[in-house]
Amino acid sequence: MDTLHLLLSGFAEALTLENVLMAALGALVGTFVGVLPGLGPTSAIAILLPVTAVLEPTQGIIMLAGIYYGAMYGGSTTAILLNIPGELSSVPTCLDGYPLAKQGKGGPALGISAIGSFVAGIMGVIGLVFFAPVLADQALKFGPPEYLALMVLALTLMVSLSGGSFLKAFIMGAFGYALSLVGLGPSTGVPRFDYGSAKLVGGLDMISIIIGLFAITEVLKGIEEKRVTTVIGNPGSVYPSKADLQKSVKPMVRGGLVGFFLGLLPGCSAAITSFLAYDLEKKVSKHPERFGHGAMEGVAAPEAANNATSSAGFIPLFSLGIPSSPPLAILLAGLMIYGLTPGPVLFEQNTTFVWAVIASMFVGNAMLLVLNLPMVWLWVKLTRVPYGIMAPIILIFCTIGAYSVRNSMFDVFVAFLFGGLGYLFSTYKWPVVPLVLCFILGPLLEESLIQTAAMSAEGLAIVLQRPISSVILVAAAALLIISLVLNRRTQKRVQEERERGIDVS
């Protein structure tokens, strides 16, 4: 009952007029940036993250929630209407979404996608309501060895974020950790990697690195590809017919369940679950031959799975501090701007705020359904703005964003440097998400490593001797194997679809 009471108080906080307006604005802007061709949800959130940093905490977080859901939805829009998946997880949506759009049924497909997202979002909130008290009880039992074991668990994510080469993913992860070391040492306070520069003593700003690696890199890639304006045809009414809804209910539930339960496992990305949901739907269908030629179930199932995984991802994010997908990694950075450190003690230390965040996720998601969906025509029109105009605006916006976090020109230089580096990484297929993830988790890893080693004469062996930490380590080993198997399967499927002509970047 306590949890329900806290959730309701979170809603009371999130549902003031100002906050609802912020959620609406976030959802609108998030969708717009997410819809821009070539800009996936991760880049969209990275570009808009600094805007929220100038608002007061609750408004900022609520706007962030709107941006998150808006950008995710924007990604689905380009997948359905343009056959351009912003992220791997949107590839299965393209398979039937684009044929539907060509048949003039793009609108209903978008409607089904938004309804699936809303249902999955509710499942995520319900899951959090059930899990939160359990986690809060366990929180006090977490000491440095348990945190260290959690950091090892986070490394299993490298498998799903590797993009093919584990060696490169681990090098990027180690580079991310190394970058997080810049600044004052946690135990002695001695500056590290500063080389006499006062600017480096303060460390590198997370937002600047994210803006550089995601937003600026995306614009540079767009310039290189000579992107022009995109002409999207009229998607038609976004409200699905009764027949479409009837066809989609079961796939939506099946996809939602697959996405939600697998999404609870850190390391199980939305790309894995959306492909699994699509293949499952094709298997249980009486007419599997319709798949790939415009089956509404082929949109409903992967979209529900995709969004359910994103929502379920909030549970390991809030409870363990482990983001299971690139957009969630950026969202984690956004939460950290406000002094929230997701992890086992989050529910203990920031009870009121965290429930406002959870409620705002719900509000952001609802905004999408009631406000965003009827305005699809507007996104379609806005995407006609030429890239030659959009790119400079985004770049100037990135500059302001990088500057505004700490009012520092040094951060702007860092953003530009990482923009250039990100372009090189992208060109030569070095995955950047492990770098960002390890940069974010670096300080926690170091703190827990030092404290754990100092706790016992046996050094780090204490991690194996304590029950919770040893269970986490066993779980990490199991997840590593599961992730390896599922990722191999997903990569095979992506390769198949690539050969069939889907533009998977």
Next chain:
Amino acid sequence: MRLPYNLPDFFGALLSIAIGIVVSLEAFRLHAYSPSQYVGDHTLPATLGLLLITLGTGLLFHSFRDKKEERKTDAESGFRPKSVLPCLLVLLLYALVIDIVGYVLATFLASIALFRVIGSYKWSRSIAMAIVLTGCLYAVFVVWLKIAFPTGFFF
């Protein structure tokens, strides 16, 4: 000596080893400040230094292995600096002059340059769009959100 099949990975591996060495040297320097032999601010840098050198060496060997698929993708995604370098140069100049000429003028000039470089618009159109963009950003970030930008000599 045989050249590596995957040259970008080869250079990436060398860079990883170089970064590993730099991180290890810093760990060695920090070791002097630490009260303990094994635990302190040098522990993670030392571990990472070793890891980067090991992984870099692994990738170095890997880059000599012939993988037809990789060669195909690399040929498709070659580095074309000509298209992005002017844009990066404008951004660098923008960041350099903000402190000198102030946010408003620097943003106006950078916008003109970016509209020219990316969109290839005529001077008149670039200037017009830059005025609109700078004005809108000023209204939102300076007037409404009250962010204090560098003022420079002029503003």
